[in-house]
Amino acid sequence: MDAAQPLIGFGLVRHARLRPAKHNFAYPTYFLMLPMRRLREPAAQQTAGALALNRFAPISFFDRDHGDGRGPQAGGALAWLDAELARHGVLDADGEAWLHCYPRVWGFTFKPVSFWYCHRADGSLRAILVEVNNTFGERHCYLLDQPRLGAELHTDKVFHVSPFGAVTGGYRFRFMVTPDRSRTVARVDWHDAQGPVLQTSVSGRLELVNARSLRRAAWGYPLMTLAVVARIHWQALQLWRKRVPFFHKPAPPAQFVTR
Secondary structure (H helix, E strand, O other): OOOOOOEEEEEEEEEEEOOOOOEEEEEEEEEEEEEHHHHOOHHHHHOOOOOEEOOOOOEEEOHHHOOOOOOHHHOHHHHHHHHHHHHOOOOOOOOOEEEEEOOEEOOEOOOOEEEEEEEOOOOOEEEEEEEEEOOOOOEEEEEEEOOOOOOOEEEEOOOOOOOOOOOOOEEEEEEEEOOOOOEEEEEEEEEEOOEEEEEEEEEEEEEEOOHHHHHHHHHHOOOHHHHHHHHHHHHHHHHHHOOOOOOOOOOOOOOOEEO
């Protein structure tokens, strides 16, 4: 597989709540894995494997859906990423930046979480930036410095995601990408002082973005991103029925990126 080409993954998203009430679900999904530096090259803009970039289509990618919302005229999401990395002292992530994210589907998007895999020029992994959105229109990022694929990474939880989870404890991350980029798994678990609370993952088999794979996504998962929002609210109803405690939304963190 050409490591410089846009990829699409087909797989599963899983959630397992352990307490105070057990609640599990898994849904089929698809997602993009995009080489953002390659896509900034003029030639790649014209040959992005049939993926629509910053224009309306059944399945598309828009720069302004990430980071601080800047469009391609201002360098897009990649320019924001580079600025944030530099601001936090990460100056050697000048290799490819792979973005694992949901696309826009018929112009609609909601991205609960996206992952930026930031590499050095020699291809080694330098940092991972985890970009989290909640249903209140807020966004926060966690910067994981000097990560290793397969290793457990830790950060404090500082951002309100769900009304059924307090802003306390921390996250444990584990990322796995096969060397040939044929498969990926991203796991995010939330724990508090009493132990694990929520275990989540998104996994899938990757293939090249082309007309065939985009048709498979469009026909096999119609209105996928709209379904993400609908399922979030449906699962929230199930948690309410199980009497899981409700937490009001606090003010967002003062800093946009937590290192």
